[in-house]
Amino acid sequence: MTMLRHAAAIASKDLRSEFRTKESINSTLSFSVVILLLFAFAFDPSPDMIVEFGGGLLWIVFVFAGALIVNRAFARELPNDCIDVLVSSPASGASLFLGKATAAFVLLFGIECICLPVFGILYNVTWWRNLSGLLGILALGTWAMACVGVFISALTVNLRLREVMLPMLVYPVLIPAILPAMMLTNTLLTGQPIPSDFMVWLRLLIGFNVMFTTLSVYLAETVLVR
Amino acid sequence: MSAPAVAAAGVWKYFGDYPALRDVRFELQPGECLALLGRNGAGKTTLLRILGGLSGASKGAVEINGGDVRASETRARIGWLGHSIGLYDELSARENLRTFGSLYGVTRATISEWLEKVNLTHVADAPVREYSRGMRQRLAVARAFQHGPRLLLLDEPFTSLDDKAIALLQGLLAEARGSGATIILSTHQIREAMELASKVALLDRGKLVHFGERTEAMLQDAGYLYRTYGSAA
Numbered sequence: 001m002t003m004l005r006h007a008a009a010i011a012s013k014d015l016r017s018e019f020r021t022k023e024s025i026n027s028t029l030s031f032s033v034v035i036l037l038l039f040a041f042a043f044d045p046s047p048d049m050i051v052e053f054g055g056g057l058l059w060i061v062f063v064f065a066g067a068l069i070v071n072r073a074f075a076r077e078l079p080n081d082c083i084d085v086l087v088s089s090p091a092s093g094a095s096l097f098l099g100k101a102t103a104a105f106v107l108l109f110g111i112e113c114i115c116l117p118v119f120g121i122l123y124n125v126t127w128w129r130n131l132s133g134l135l136g137i138l139a140l141g142t143w144a145m146a147c148v149g150v151f152i153s154a155l156t157v158n159l160r161l162r163e164v165m166l167p168m169l170v171y172p173v174l175i176p177a178i179l180p181a182m183m184l185t186n187t188l189l190t191g192q193p194i195p196s197d198f199m200v201w202l203r204l205l206i207g208f209n210v211m212f213t214t215l216s217v218y219l220a221e222t223v224l225v226r
Numbered sequence: 227m228s229a230p231a232v233a234a235a236g237v238w239k240y241f242g243d244y245p246a247l248r249d250v251r252f253e254l255q256p257g258e259c260l261a262l263l264g265r266n267g268a269g270k271t272t273l274l275r276i277l278g279g280l281s282g283a284s285k286g287a288v289e290i291n292g293g294d295v296r297a298s299e300t301r302a303r304i305g306w307l308g309h310s311i312g313l314y315d316e317l318s319a320r321e322n323l324r325t326f327g328s329l330y331g332v333t334r335a336t337i338s339e340w341l342e343k344v345n346l347t348h349v350a351d352a353p354v355r356e357y358s359r360g361m362r363q364r365l366a367v368a369r370a371f372q373h374g375p376r377l378l379l380l381d382e383p384f385t386s387l388d389d390k391a392i393a394l395l396q397g398l399l400a401e402a403r404g405s406g407a408t409i410i411l412s413t414h415q416i417r418e419a420m421e422l423a424s425k426v427a428l429l430d431r432g433k434l435v436h437f438g439e440r441t442e443a444m445l446q447d448a449g450y451l452y453r454t455y456g457s458a459a
Contacts, residue, residue, distance in 0.1 A: 006328075
């Protein structure tokens with residue numbers, strides 16, 4: 001219970017800081033909308049083409065934009081050495097990780113929810129036909145991004161080239177989560193339920209989340225205390 | 227006999243091949259105040275970071291009240307004031323104290339008391355980035371003291387404080403000591419440190435070259451310790 005209370009305090013602090021400065025929100029949102037807009041004009045895709053690559057396009061946007069948010073997760077603690085105060089507090093490394101991952105998840109998911117209608121308008125897609133399924137898959141893929149991104153953000157926070165290093169490390173690790181998220185999103189954009197032969201992708205995505213969350217919670221203390 | 231408030235047993239810290247701390251050993255009893263002195267790069271901050279659980283020792287062990295420094299109960303009793311203020315510029319004074327206070331279970335009433343104590347009540351809801359340097363330092367002091375720590379680890383606490391703020395901090399430290407808290411402060415401001423200290427330690431290139439009671443000679447002559455025990459001695 002204490003761990004969750006500490007995690008909630010960290011998450012609420014991160015969200016309050018972000019909403020006050022809007023550092024990540026503004027850049028991430030404008031980046032996402034611009035990419036969607038550019039692709040729409042560059043390819044002028046037909047409805048058949050959208051069924052083929054809609055999920056892929058959305059996740060490319062989310063993953064690239066997501067790097068901007070997770071990069072700030074621990075970097076925001078650097079000015080004034082706030083990270084030292086957090087690490088010396090009774091909050092465990094696991095609660096710090098969970099709090100920061102939760103804040104990153106909320107921000108990413110919020111931006112994705114804004115991007116979906118933009119995607120629908122620009123590509124003429126009725127994306128809401130299986131809304132609960134689509135939001136569920138978005139949530140699973142987003143948690144994977146938040147989890148991996150925040151963990152690697154903690155690892156790279158003291159590097160001078162962390163903005164370059166973070167995507168280089170995050171993207172390869174994320175492939176086993178983004179691939180199923182893309183496949184499942186493609187299906188759900190058509191309004192159909194997930195077919196039985198696609199359940200293996202869903203299991204892979206859930207398994208990735210369970211494995212990486214457990215690993216990150218377990219290793220957070222070691223990463224933060226050097 | 228109860229466990230010492232702080233015990234360092236053969237602490238080594240390597241950065242690559244370089245030993246930043248070399249076999250540091252000392253014990254402090256509850257209520258003692260240690261002035262940790264040494265020239266730049268002597269290892270004062272490294273030692274404080276290990277005592278505060280911010281960094282692990284390469285060899286040796288540190289115990290706080292006989293327990294592991296990374297245990298949550300131990301850290302709940304530590305107050306940390308580092309080189310930087312450890313505050314969020316975009317949040318207000320009250321929000322900063324609430325954020326950190328919530329990790330220690332500090333009540334809102336206590337937070338208001340501390341804002342009053344450090345004379346920041348009138349700007350409590352303004353963002354910290356609008357504060358003067360002195361106000362930020364006073365808020366950092368409130369942040370480190372608000373949960374009533376039993377061990378205070380202070381790294382250069384008097385740096386960039388004006389006379390009024392130094393007097394405030396000295397008063398708070400004396401009050402904390404009076405209530406039985408143990409204090410370790412690293413500083414270059416020997417006069418202020420000697421007024422508070424009951425024990426003095428001198429680090430020289432990672433080695434503890436002196437650890438003992440503060441004497442009258444140290445109080446009277448700021449350079450005495452370095453001349454007697456330093457590497458140039």
